Amino acid sequence: MSLPRPPSFRSPERRGLAALVRRSALVRRFVPGETLEAALAAAALQAALGIGTTLTYLGDTPQDPADTARVAQPYLEALDTIRERGLTCELSVKLSLLGLDAGPDRCEGVLEAICARAARGPTHVWIDMEAPAAVDAALGLFRRVQARHRHLGLCLQAYLKRTTADVDSLIPLGAGVRIVKGSYRQPRAAAYRGRRAIADHFFRLGARLLAGDARGAGVRAVFATHDLGLLGRLQDHAWSLGLGRDAFECHMLLGVHSGYQRRLAAQGYPVRALVSYGEAWLAWYLRRLAERPANLGVLLRGLLG
Numbered sequence: 152m153s154l155p156r157p158p159s160f161r162s163p164e165r166r167g168l169a170a171l172v173r174r175s176a177l178v179r180r181f182v183p184g185e186t187l188e189a190a191l192a193a194a195a196l197q198a199a200l201g202i203g204t205t206l207t208y209l210g211d212t213p214q215d216p217a218d219t220a221r222v223a224q225p226y227l228e229a230l231d232t233i234r235e236r237g238l239t240c241e242l243s244v245k246l247s248l249l250g251l252d253a254g255p256d257r258c259e260g261v262l263e264a265i266c267a268r269a270a271r272g273p274t275h276v277w278i279d280m281e282a283p284a285a286v287d288a289a290l291g292l293f294r295r296v297q298a299r300h301r302h303l304g305l306c307l308q309a310y311l312k313r314t315t316a317d318v319d320s321l322i323p324l325g326a327g328v329r330i331v332k333g334s335y336r337q338p339r340a341a342a343y344r345g346r347r348a349i350a351d352h353f354f355r356l357g358a359r360l361l362a363g364d365a366r367g368a369g370v371r372a373v374f375a376t377h378d379l380g381l382l383g384r385l386q387d388h389a390w391s392l393g394l395g396r397d398a399f400e401c402h403m404l405l406g407v408h409s410g411y412q413r414r415l416a417a418q419g420y421p422v423r424a425l426v427s428y429g430e431a432w433l434a435w436y437l438r439r440l441a442e443r444p445a446n447l448g449v450l451l452r453g454l455l456g
């Protein structure tokens with residue numbers, strides 16, 4: 152009796168199955184799970200490799216931003232757990248999830264509560280930067296709360312031309328600044344276009360944050376990108392200034408360029424992986440894709456890579 156022929160790899164059944172397996176493997180690689188425990192388990196694996204973790208909670212946009220205790224609860228729980236277990240994780244928060252849409256005052260109350268709890272660790276807290284329309288509000292909130300909590304840092308986006316001036320304004324505060332390329336739709340006139348122009352601006356911002364006055368003010372410069380060519384330029388620049396390895400701090404998504412992250416950490420450079428968790432992670436990722444079609448390219452590279 153002859154055995155039935157297995158379906159060809161070109162058959163729709165196999166292609167569908169492969170896509171499903173790949174997708175779930177990809178999801179496991181980037182988002183270890185929805186719960187804090189899953190995120191902390193991933194953080195423990197990173198810690199064993201000498202790589203730090205930044206946790207970012209992706210929940211639903213608050214239905215009632217006035218309920219500040221409820222809005223703050225997942226972050227306070229994460230901070231308490233990090234402290235109780237003596238972990239070196241940091242936290243990154245999205246102001247939209249802290250109720251920014253309901254007005255900066257309420258959002259400031261939530262951010263203040265989070266920073267006050269973080270001070271017990273102390274745990275460093277980062278503010279993610281979202282759509283360009285929210286940049287002024289984010290900077291205003293950051294300046295007010297950072298004046299009371301030095302362990303608060305801010306993300307700034309290299310695709311926005313204004314970021315040069317924003318970086319200059321933050322240097323005297325000795326702030327932590329995490330530079331990213333930027334992943335939201337941006338108005339044409341306000342933004343650099345094209346990979347080269349954005350990477351060049353990123354490099355100039357990084358060089359500014361590594362300059363003597365910034366280092367003297369206590370600035371913590373973080374380069375959050377997977378662009379290895381750009382990171383190489385920044386690393387060379389830090390070396391040419393005679394700075395120690397602590398000056399070249401690199402943050403990436405969990406699971407992207409893992410070998411590079413490990414090598415950098417083994418050489419004594421500070422490296423952190425961003426670990427997302429929370430029940431709304433899929434909705435959040437899909438929103439980002441809808442907002443900026445270029446994000447689809449990044450997702451596809453991840454799927455095919």
Ligand code: FDA
Binds near residue numbers: 279281407453456
């Ligand atoms: P680019 O997109 O040019 O990618 C360079 C190379 O890296 C690609 O060719 C590809 O090989 C690889 N790569 C990039 N992303 C990948 C992925 N997801 N999977 C697989 N390979 C990938 N944005 C924002 O607007 N506000 C914020 O607060 C933050 N915060 C933030 C924190 C951290 C730690 C990171 C790493 C990123 C952010 N971002 C962000 C996102 C950021 O703005 C940007 O959209 C992405 O990092 C992708 O841009 P790259 O700098 O990696 O370069």
